[in-house]
Amino acid sequence: MSAAPATVVALVGRPNAGKSSLYNLLTGGHAKVGNFPGVTVDVLEADVALASGEHLRFVDLPGVYTVEGEPDPESDEGHARRYLESLARDGAPHLVAQVLDATHLALGLKLTLELRRRGVPLAVLVTQHDVLEKQGSSVDAVALAAELGVPVLATSAREKGAGHRVLDFLGDAVRAAKVPSRDVLDADAVAQKVLRPRADAREALFASRRRTERLDAVLLHPVLGPVLFLGLMVLLFASVFLIADPVTWAIDGFMGALGSRVEAALGPGLVTSALVDGVLGGAGTVLIFLPQIVVLTVVMELIDASGYLARGSFLVDRLLSVAGLGGRSFVPLLTAHACAVPAITSARIIRDPGQRLRTILVLPLMTCSARIPTYGLLIAAFFAGSSALTRGALFVGLYFAGIGAGLVASLVLGRTVKRTAQVLPLVLELPPYRRPQARVMARLGWRAATRFVKDVGSVILVASVILWALLSVPGPGHAAAKATAPEGASKKVVAMHGSVAAFVGRALEPVTRPAGFDWRVNIGLIGSFGARELMVGTMGVIFGIETDDDDPTPLAAKLRDAKAPDGERAYGVPTALALMGFFVIACQCMSTVAAVRRETRSWKWAAFLLAYTYGAAYVLAVAVYQVASRVL
């Protein structure tokens, strides 16, 4: 650590200028690389030591088109503007480094001239220079530096050694701390002066556009485009099911066998029960859903990095605007299929405040990866007899149920709680298609895997053990409650029937019985109130206790064979469907509630989200159960 404070280097640029790629290059990849306006949603920062011993603190700001005018304070532009203003006010040493896309030089220079007018210490990094060269042109960096009166470097993030060159350049720029003069310049005229087109520039430009044009002709075709879009969404959701399904069940078998081995090695007892029922049955059961989550992360990155994400927005803008959302809502809506928390932050790219709020309030209805374990378990338990195609279709159907619920909720919210006023219309850049980098996708997949394992290893593990304890400690009226245990049940099962958890679960039965949920499901719902991924772990603990420890039967089979007090099967397809319906809607995620509170700056909307999703989830579950148990 050096004694001197690090100089802040704020990376500023238009969306798609290549800011995130450059930030990754300089800092070793703490930000996600994206190919969509506003993919950098939070202000990310990282310290980097220069060869000279100085420290630079890189700050990756959200993309902005302008630093003049009046943006909405909660939008990306508002966030970036506030940060720049605080930087100037604090007076700490800093440098504004503008990342400027060489292929759109004149547009980027407009922002440069605005930054010059603000009188900040400035340096300009002209990126994507390799792409410009393919288009038959180049930028004269020396001439541009002379025109602007600030240091300029022309580079491309994909070039070898680019990171070191940029760091050296920024180190020099920080030492020079050059505040440019504010004389009036014309962006187009400056661009004309410094661009050096080759003789074949026109042909080269057309050739470089050809790939994107050909792809757009198919992917944005008036008929084919929407069909392919829908197909891609189905494929995305189905791939989560189809690719990950076999792996998942292989791990499940392994977990069951491991439990039997532990049981055999340690012999029956309290420690064994805590280990097998609590740890393996709870946390271990959740771990088998790792492959699905990695597949989802990688495929989503593929869509983002290739440039298709912006095309998706173009295709669905009309549909979403009917529901009071818009093309810009598409990015957070798709992101929310992995996790609602980053999606809520990424809603900042929506410029219209009303549309942004509606998007935030319906994002938690999208099928996030934490729902996958519950859906997977219910499908395996109650639809095992159906073909793989039927099970896959049901899984994909659940994804679309989430989307449908979101559109309906937005429509209702727009007419009641937050009326649709005049909406800022869509204007969105469509960047050229790019080949996604395998390295970046592998890193994201790895990061998703480690985060999930850590999550299972901490929160879910602790919760499973606590639950196991609550299922073992006697609750009020335990003597009478124990008598409800099936005849000939083991001591452990009898104890569970008289436990604190069972007492609470039973107290809720009058409310939940119309939805087909008994006390055991209720415990699961209480256990997953803060985080829905705890549902499967909770069920794992309950049914692990209920069956013999040395029984390696998968949880799905235990659930299917579960008995009601009258000896009949406790659950059937109607209960499974009702539970799925409940999981589609209910916001069983405290991280999401906290994120909504942070982005809307109000507890009111966070509380509203909880109330409306739980209310609607209950109504839906009851309706589904009542209809299904009569029809099926």
Next chain:
Amino acid sequence: MSGLPSSSLAVLPPGQRAVVSALSLPEREAVWLRAVGLGEGVEVTVLRRAPFGGPLHLRTGGGAELAVDRALARHVGVAAGAAV
């Protein structure tokens, strides 16, 4: 806000070039649109229209491609552009 321009981006046939002549929008929106790259004097070509009255796909003279809402396009006045 004055009336809608007689010839707007919304009615420009795909493939035909034109030059943006006026933005009949609130000043705050016009400032932002100019910053994005769709200001007066910019050459535009409509590449395609999304189905069901969805947005337009444009290319500006500078080579940037944009998706622009059709309702907004009605407020962007255009004049005949230079022939190829």
